[in-house]
Amino acid sequence: MRYEAPRKLKRAVALLSAESGVARVLAGGTDLLVQLRSERIEPDLILDIKRIESMHAIAAERGGYRIGAAVSCAALGEHAGVKQLWPGVVEAATLIGSTQVQGRATMAGNLCNASPAADAAPALIAAGATVAIAGPGGRREVPAEAICLAPGRNALEKGEIVESLYLPARPERSGDAYLRLIPRSEMDIAVVSAGVSLSLDAAGRCSAARVALGAVAPRPLRVEAAAAALIGSDLDEAVLAVLAAACAAACDPIDDKRGTVEYRTEVAGVLAKRAAVIAQTRAGGAA
Amino acid sequence: MSQIHVSTKINGDATEYLCEPEETLLDVLRDRLGMTGSKEGCGTGDCGACSVTLDGRLVCACLVLGAEAQDREVGTVEGIAEGDSLHPLQKKFLEHAALQCGVCTPGFLVAAKSLLERNSDPSEEEVRYWLAGNLCRCTGYDKIVRAVLDTAKEMRSA
Amino acid sequence: MPLDHPQDLTIKDFKIVGQRPLRPDGIDKVTGRARFGADMNAPGMLVGRVLRSPHAHARIKSIDSAKAEALPGVKAVVTGADFGAVKDGLDDGMLDVLVNCMAQDKALYDGHAVAAVAAISQTVARQALKLIEVDYEVLPHVLDVDAAMQPDAPVLHEEAADESVPAGFSKNVVRRYEFGHGDVAKGFAEADRIVERRFKTEAAHQGYIEPHACLAAMGPDGQAELWVCTQGHYMVRNTCAALLGMDASQLRVTASEIGGGFGGKTTVFIEPLALALSRKAGRPVKMTMSREEVFRATGPTSSSSIDVKIGMTREGRITAASGELRYQGGAFPGSPVEFGAMSAFAAYDVENVKTVGWDVVANRPKQAAYRAPGAPMAAYAVESVIDELCKQFDLDPLSVRLKNAAVEGTTSSFGVTYGKIGLSATLEAARAHPHYSAALGPNQGRGLACGFWFNFGGETCVSLNVNADGTVGLSVGTPDIGGSRASMCQMAAEELGIAYDKVRTVVADTASLGYNDVTDGSRVTFASGLATIQAARDAIRKLCGRAARMWGIDEDAVIWEEGYAKPAGGNAGSFEPLSLAEIAAVSARTGGPIAGHTEVNADGAGQSFATHLVDSEVDPETGKVKILRYTVFQDAGKAIHPSYVEGQFQGGAVQGIGWALNEEYIYGEDGRLQNPGFLDYRVPVASDLPMIDTVIVEVPNPGHPYGVRGVGETSIVPPLAAIANSVSAAAAVRMTHLPMSPPRIRKAIEEAAGR
Numbered sequence A: 001m002r003y004e005a006p007r008k009l010k011r012a013v014a015l016l017s018a019e020s021g022v023a024r025v026l027a028g029g030t031d032l033l034v035q036l037r038s039e040r041i042e043p044d045l046i047l048d049i050k051r052i053e054s055m056h057a058i059a060a061e062r063g064g065y066r067i068g069a070a071v072s073c074a075a076l077g078e079h080a081g082v083k084q085l086w087p088g089v090v091e092a093a094t095l096i097g098s099t100q101v102q103g104r105a106t107m108a109g110n111l112c113n114a115s116p117a118a119d120a121a122p123a124l125i126a127a128g129a130t131v132a133i134a135g136p137g138g139r140r141e142v143p144a145e146a147i148c149l150a151p152g153r154n155a156l157e158k159g160e161i162v163e164s165l166y167l168p169a170r171p172e173r174s175g176d177a178y179l180r181l182i183p184r185s186e187m188d189i190a191v192v193s194a195g196v197s198l199s200l201d202a203a204g205r206c207s208a209a210r211v212a213l214g215a216v217a218p219r220p221l222r223v224e225a226a227a228a229a230l231i232g233s234d235l236d237e238a239v240l241a242v243l244a245a246a247c248a249a250a251c252d253p254i255d256d257k258r259g260t261v262e263y264r265t266e267v268a269g270v271l272a273k274r275a276a277v278i279a280q281t282r283a284g285g286a287a
Numbered sequence B: 001m002s003q004i005h006v007s008t009k010i011n012g013d014a015t016e017y018l019c020e021p022e023e024t025l026l027d028v029l030r031d032r033l034g035m036t037g038s039k040e041g042c043g044t045g046d047c048g049a050c051s052v053t054l055d056g057r058l059v060c061a062c063l064v065l066g067a068e069a070q071d072r073e074v075g076t077v078e079g080i081a082e083g084d085s086l087h088p089l090q091k092k093f094l095e096h097a098a099l100q101c102g103v104c105t106p107g108f109l110v111a112a113k114s115l116l117e118r119n120s121d122p123s124e125e126e127v128r129y130w131l132a133g134n135l136c137r138c139t140g141y142d143k144i145v146r147a148v149l150d151t152a153k154e155m156r157s158a
Numbered sequence C: 001m002p003l004d005h006p007q008d009l010t011i012k013d014f015k016i017v018g019q020r021p022l023r024p025d026g027i028d029k030v031t032g033r034a035r036f037g038a039d040m041n042a043p044g045m046l047v048g049r050v051l052r053s054p055h056a057h058a059r060i061k062s063i064d065s066a067k068a069e070a071l072p073g074v075k076a077v078v079t080g081a082d083f084g085a086v087k088d089g090l091d092d093g094m095l096d097v098l099v100n101c102m103a104q105d106k107a108l109y110d111g112h113a114v115a116a117v118a119a120i121s122q123t124v125a126r127q128a129l130k131l132i133e134v135d136y137e138v139l140p141h142v143l144d145v146d147a148a149m150q151p152d153a154p155v156l157h158e159e160a161a162d163e164s165v166p167a168g169f170s171k172n173v174v175r176r177y178e179f180g181h182g183d184v185a186k187g188f189a190e191a192d193r194i195v196e197r198r199f200k201t202e203a204a205h206q207g208y209i210e211p212h213a214c215l216a217a218m219g220p221d222g223q224a225e226l227w228v229c230t231q232g233h234y235m236v237r238n239t240c241a242a243l244l245g246m247d248a249s250q251l252r253v254t255a256s257e258i259g260g261g262f263g264g265k266t267t268v269f270i271e272p273l274a275l276a277l278s279r280k281a282g283r284p285v286k287m288t289m290s291r292e293e294v295f296r297a298t299g300p301t302s303s304s305s306i307d308v309k310i311g312m313t314r315e316g317r318i319t320a321a322s323g324e325l326r327y328q329g330g331a332f333p334g335s336p337v338e339f340g341a342m343s344a345f346a347a348y349d350v351e352n353v354k355t356v357g358w359d360v361v362a363n364r365p366k367q368a369a370y371r372a373p374g375a376p377m378a379a380y381a382v383e384s385v386i387d388e389l390c391k392q393f394d395l396d397p398l399s400v401r402l403k404n405a406a407v408e409g410t411t412s413s414f415g416v417t418y419g420k421i422g423l424s425a426t427l428e429a430a431r432a433h434p435h436y437s438a439a440l441g442p443n444q445g446r447g448l449a450c451g452f453w454f455n456f457g458g459e460t461c462v463s464l465n466v467n468a469d470g471t472v473g474l475s476v477g478t479p480d481i482g483g484s485r486a487s488m489c490q491m492a493a494e495e496l497g498i499a500y501d502k503v504r505t506v507v508a509d510t511a512s513l514g515y516n517d518v519t520d521g522s523r524v525t526f527a528s529g530l531a532t533i534q535a536a537r538d539a540i541r542k543l544c545g546r547a548a549r550m551w552g553i554d555e556d557a558v559i560w561e562e563g564y565a566k567p568a569g570g571n572a573g574s575f576e577p578l579s580l581a582e583i584a585a586v587s588a589r590t591g592g593p594i595a596g597h598t599e600v601n602a603d604g605a606g607q608s609f610a611t612h613l614v615d616s617e618v619d620p621e622t623g624k625v626k627i628l629r630y631t632v633f634q635d636a637g638k639a640i641h642p643s644y645v646e647g648q649f650q651g652g653a654v655q656g657i658g659w660a661l662n663e664e665y666i667y668g669e670d671g672r673l674q675n676p677g678f679l680d681y682r683v684p685v686a687s688d689l690p691m692i693d694t695v696i697v698e699v700p701n702p703g704h705p706y707g708v709r710g711v712g713e714t715s716i717v718p719p720l721a722a723i724a725n726s727v728s729a730a731a732a733v734r735m736t737h738l739p740m741s742p743p744r745i746r747k748a749i750e751e752a753a754g755r
């Protein structure tokens, strides 16, 4: 096994493209090192991207924020601007692991690791975030929901590296929220989770919405029917019930050590309802 | 397999070592440098017994590669006391009997110190959440949380 | 000396006992200097690693380690065959230990050791394991206790059952126990109401933060040294010596600092393997378990299935009680069902009572003791049924327990007649506490439960050396798992009348002191404490003798008071009192070193009872539980160091919270453990919990000079029940399966709603 820590993105892409064996990008390492220890993977090359200066930046861009792939969740949580614009996303990122894990873990790593239960994923999908990918063929930008294909499998091609995430600008009277169900209060992987982002019109009615669920299917889900239920409403009980039903209908979970099919399906709707209400409040609407 | 040469600073001292690419910082500290104060309770980031700081950030040494410490600053439990004078947290842990077996103690001390450096007046809830990645099976956390709150109070009035 | 009347001193005004001095090992532990199991190294040391079965049940047809042995850097490989020579000489219990440490003809659970290697590095050792070829014939397996009892269940052992098991049972049923008195049928006939229910609990692991670790070094002369984290290094010595065919005297075992045990470190796992590897390789071998190995291959406690039936009058008097307890203890006989059946109704004075316990084997790791082994599950079932009866009659659960509480003179359900005990005192303390009458909000519930533990004494040996400078060195043979060295220093200092910091307590190695039973059964403060006090009194006798010699008077004419030798009265002569330091300073001239010793098989440990009170809140939509408030009331007899007594109460309560709410062994269809790590084996974290309030009740134990009762285990007996009662109240549905994870609670709520 080789360890490389280039200072330039270009060099990183070159090293990655040239590697004939198994190569892995190392961001925070909070997934990767666990996999190494369990001998689930035995890479020939570990490519540490944390020496690349630009990957640590959080920069304002077109009313939103561009977040470098090596920005730790702890650093993100300390950024007042992002927190104010996208509180739900920051909430999701800062739920990952412990304080110690936060000090290392990245949102990009969370997406690339491609766990259906990844916390950042539903929040980023609900936010309409995009992902900038650098590769031998140049740079491309894809929606966050395009990254995870299946458990442990992401959409990156050989030689590609996620360079940054982009959280877009949003209209006034917007809010987002992310909730997950874990049996403890911390240090658990989501049994089921929901992210909601919405905007209200001047009358307090929902004018735009995105809803995403985690841990209820082989990949994080964007649920358009659930979002559609919200749009045009003021999120009354009946609308929330439709939202919950739409979420339940979209679920395709499994029984595993963390939860059952029935439980996940049922609680997905509960969390989506609650997240929608929080997002509405954050957007300045009635709770 | 070729070893990697690393120059770093540990508890303020310039330190050099060789390590394998897959070796963790925890392995390096314990097996190569004889600094066994940091403990391995899990090796997978779940227990916090290996807590150290890396450039001032609290991390699990078991989730950092030894090679990553190049040009960084590492802080471990061995660096908390100054000479023979204990850090207020160390004293309060003893006073409050915040340890039974003591294997989790190094991790808690490193983590709590990092909290108090950021927040001199944490609430009980903030202490509990900050320390949620440090497992203690003996104490039920009660006395640990009290020791941290009491240290904060004392350090504020000092 | 009043050794024959040990309770004489319980009324004494203590000077040091009952204080909260800093612990002697404290500074080492807060600076990182303390050496735990994995913190020791030796020159030329090799790394040992274990190959484990991926199958829950399989015949080992052959093991070929040739390729591994040929790998450069591999210095030794051992398999079951290496222990073949000693096997025949072992009794059944010891043979089970051996087979658990290293599989012989069958792998009996996922994680069962099948081979071990010693190599020059982790990397080489890891590669070597991959080169060992094991040919398995996979067999059907069984995991659940009720399933394992079915007549057609896959059988683990052909001949493990003894004659207590009636004919017609599965061979997995290996022991039957029965306790009780009176006539239960008659008692049930007298009841106004009877509740009968079945409960299940899942296996919980002790979850100590320090994985097992040891460093073994055996020379060509057959002499060996072992450094190990254990609750009992004498047990390690005797067991390893037997498994390796050595004389006990050839093996010196030193106990490292120990990072938690809770019963889980009262047996051996890797220690015999490390010694066998070291013997073969001729070099020291260090072995440490990974967390995954700890979960897969060391002892969790039993999972259980329990039926409880209780009859009560409408006034709240229990007329009859019966229980049938089924515990699987993993792949070998020895589940703690006997203790479960003994303790189930031990808190109550019941005229007609009967319990039957069934010990069952299944394809899981051999259970190891876990804090009050067997009792928490039994108490859960019993206290749940009592709670339900109280609800049905609309009676106050505390008053009902007081009405039925065992008191001095009660003949317990397991046969012993109690001396002075403190159950009622803990209940009264709970009633007087503001927690008992605090208001509750919506979706919140309060639970109350009592618990009992026997406590043990056991074989103990202590040496107390008076140094010429007036300080004292105390050697005990019981590893300190939670501050016991501080308590020993306190008791020695109290007895000798010297300052706390003049006494230093060390845990001596097996060559330096006689045999000591393991640190278990809540025995250390009781038994090592009793032995320490007796050793101090022995030293005092000698100090008095020396003073007599210095004064030139009769030994009998000297008494010891508050740290000084004094003439016994006017007739003895008039001399200035001599302090311990003054006598010690000239000991070379009065007969040489001064030391006190005790060798004792201590009994009279004194049962300990507790009452726990807990408030919880249930989110009815998600089934998630939050513990809001928790108070422990427990009889400690006499708290030597109250901080560490409180610590035991709090630690036990929180382990109980974990077991009640989220901790469980989860297996897949394939019989493999799915959650062998702290991310999915969910022990409580700091943010899950409130402060754990404690009330120390002191009803002195007549069997100990200072009145001490063990406190370490009782504290985990009531929590499962107390929390289940609280959650059942909050969710308005009786929870009969632990842990009460969110999906289980949701399901129970749905079922109760008839959906």
Ligand SMILES: Cc1cc2nc3c(=O)[nH]c(=O)nc-3n(C[C@H](O)[C@H](O)[C@H](O)COP(=O)(O)OP(=O)(O)OC[C@H]3O[C@@H](n4cnc5c(N)ncnc54)[C@H](O)[C@@H]3O)c2cc1C
Pocket: A024, A025, A026, A027, A028, A029, A030, A031, A032, A033, A034, A049, A069, A095, A096, A097, A098, A101, A104, A105, A106, A107, A108, A109, A110, A111, A112, A113, A117, A118, A119, A120, A156, A160, A161, A162, A163, A187, A188, A189, A190, B044, B045, B046, C679
């Ligand atoms: C104790 C513990 C608790 C945890 N709790 C949670 C939790 O609550 N919620 C949760 O969602 N996760 C949790 N995790 C998992 C993990 O912390 C997160 O998924 C984290 O966000 C991963 O980020 P990282 O930077 O550490 O990724 P790494 O481990 O560095 O990488 C993860 C994967 O992504 C790839 N990768 C990383 N960055 C890039 C990039 N820029 N370009 C291309 N590929 C890349 C890596 O090659 C690797 O395959 C936990 C882990 C631990 C150890």
Ligand code: FES
Pocket: B039, B040, B041, B042, B043, B044, B045, B046, B047, B048, B049, B050, B051, B060, B061, B062, B063
């Ligand atoms: S050893 Fe690093 S977190 Fe447990």
Ligand code: FES
Pocket: B098, B099, B100, B101, B102, B103, B104, B105, B135, B136, B137, B138, B139, C209, C259, C260
């Ligand atoms: S004191 Fe033992 S784990 Fe914390």
